[in-house]
Amino acid sequence: MARKLLLTHIDVPGIATYDVYRQKGGYRAVEKVLNGMTPDEVVEEVKKSGLRGRGGAGFPTGMKWSFLAKPEGVARYLVCNADESEPGTFKDRYLMTKIPHALIEGMIVSSYALGAHTSYIYVRGEMMPQIRILEKAIAEAKAAGFLGKNILGKGYDLEIYVQPGGGAYICGEETALLESLEGKRGNPRIKPPFPAVSGLYGCPTVVNNVESIASTVPIINDGGEEYAKIGIERSTGTKLISVSGNIVNPGVYEIELGLPVEEFLYSDEYCGGIANGKRLKALVAGGSSVPIIPANLVSTTAKGDARLMTYESLADGGFQTGTMMGSGGFIVFDEDQCVVRNTWNFTRFYHHESCGQCSPCREGTGWMEKVLHNIESGHGSMEEIDLLWDIQSKIEGNTICPLGDAAAWPVAAAIRHFRDEFEWHVKHPQEAQTRNFGLAHYAEPRMPLV
Ligand SMILES: Cc1cc2nc3c(=O)[nH]c(=O)nc-3n(C[C@H](O)[C@H](O)[C@H](O)COP(=O)(O)O)c2cc1C
Known part of the structure; x- marks a missing residue:
């Protein structure tokens, strides 16, 4: 059986509660850092682990933490990105639902390492059950003395707040998230400055994914070097x-x-x-x-x-x-799925979710959606396949945030590897109009609540 670090106790009845989580060794990492490690030592341990951000880009977490500016007298923030709106991705929701204290414990360890005294978990707005689960977990941790003032009598203060998200995929992009957290429309910011220098309310901020933050718990418990031996x-x-x-x-x-x-x-x-x-x-x-x-x-x-x-x-x-x-x-x-239809479906999503700031993304995603729909429904031409290639290539790299790239890559790859399928739709308009093509079901399949 493969080694598990995050989901070890996932099947233990009641693991979502503080009592059971604690019985299974929960909050040992908080005790360890507060009792004998400096914040810099925690950062060092995370660096040694080689942990890379689990939100998508894979940037080394310890290195990102070490970039955090530390001007005298200015607050620093940790913001957990729990927006999770990418089609096909539902792992953070699973972790927060089943074992919420793993995230809360990771938040405390990470906030301590960064010198943050107020931290936020920005949760996708539709995830109301998870928001309630996290709020309950925070209340339990606070009652047990792991949050609030003077945690474990060690002089460290921390409050964690859960913020329901703005209801848009773009709010998962870290700077759009910060705008949204400040109460504004979730439009990505132009970088630099990066959040590490000027993030939430203009203060140095680290934005990390749920899984990245939860992973700091086994890293602290077992040591960064042990963690790095896996993989x-x-x-x-x-x-x-x-x-x-x-x-x-x-x-x-x-x-x-x-x-x-x-x-x-x-x-x-x-x-x-x-x-x-x-x-x-x-x-x-x-x-x-x-x-x-x-x-x-x-x-x-x-x-x-x-x-x-x-x-x-x-x-x-x-x-x-x-x-x-x-x-x-x-x-x-x-083998029954239609790549053209799936690409059209993905593109519909990106068009709907484009924030509209950058013309290539705002106009290009809608244009790609129309052309894909034309081709998929048997009304397209060979020239439109080339046009589609052209549009995607002009979006990639030409937008403030990577949503443009995210919309362009699936289209480029579909044409690159499945051009024959696009051409089939053009050559067989009659069949393309009447055949019921498959559309892979990429929603989360079953999510029992604890
Ligand atoms: C359109 C868009 C949506 C994103 N959505 C998420 C998300 O839901 N969760 C997430 O952790 N990162 C998301 N990201 C990546 C974040 O901008 C950021 O890189 C990440 O939260 C950093 O955390 P990590 O270093 O721990 O991976 C998104 C990026 C883009 C461009």
Whole structure:
């Protein structure tokens, strides 16, 4: 069985409560840092662990923390990004629902390391059950003396507030999130300045993903070096992956980084293979924003090596033959799924969610949606396939925030690997208009509440 660090006690009845979490060793990391570590030592431990941000970009967490400006007399903030709106990604929601104290404990450890005395968890607005669960967990931790004034009598003060999100995917982009947290419309800011220098209310701020923050607990408990022993090269530790689409066992899994993609996909411990005995057609490995890869590139890289669940191996070959770990939303497409239809569906989402600040994204996403719909519904032309390529290439890299890239990459990859499918729609308008094509179901499959 693979080693688990975040979901070790996930099946223990009552683990969402403070009492059971504590019985299982919870809040030891807070005791350890407050009783004998300086904030800088905590940062050092996280650096040693090699932990990379689990929100999508994979930036090293310890390094990000060390960039935090520390001007005299100015507040510093930790903001947890729990907006999780990327289609196919539902791992943070799972963690917050099932084991909320893992996040609260991580928030305390991380806030201490950063010298923050007020921290926020910005939760996607639709997740009301999770907001209530977190508020209850915070109240329990406070009653037990792990939050509030003079925590454990060590002179450290911390309050954590839960903020319901603004109801838009863009609010997950860290600077849009900060705008929204300040009570404004969630429009991304131009960087620099980066949040580490001027973030929430103009103060130095770190924004981290739920899973990144929760991962600081095992890092402190076991030591950064131990954590770094799991995984391969610059992909250390464990990673939560949410699996959906045409798969036997949809759900959330904690894997050791370095697991072969093929093993993850076909072993009964994880995905259990393609549903209904069908064949694999394609994979979106890290949420709707990352390039889709065809079946022949799923198990092996273009060089012929086994493709692994690591940041490097998934990206091997660049966008020509690789993809990205992204936010860990693993969407599987069987042979009956229509790539054109799925790409149109993703693009509809990005068009709807574009904040509208940058013309290439505001106009381009809507234009791509229209062209994709034309082609998908059997009304397109060969020239429109080239036009689509052109539009996406003019969005990428030309926007304030990466939502533009996130909208362009899936379109580029779909044309690159499945051009024949686009052409089929053009050549067979009659069938394209009448056939009921598949659309992989990439919503969270079942989410029992505790
Ligand atoms: C459009 C858009 C949406 C995003 N949504 C999320 C999100 O829901 N959760 C998240 O952690 N990061 C999201 N990100 C990435 C954040 O901007 C940021 O990189 C991340 O929160 C940093 O945390 P990490 O370093 O721990 O990964 C999003 C980025 C973009 C461009």
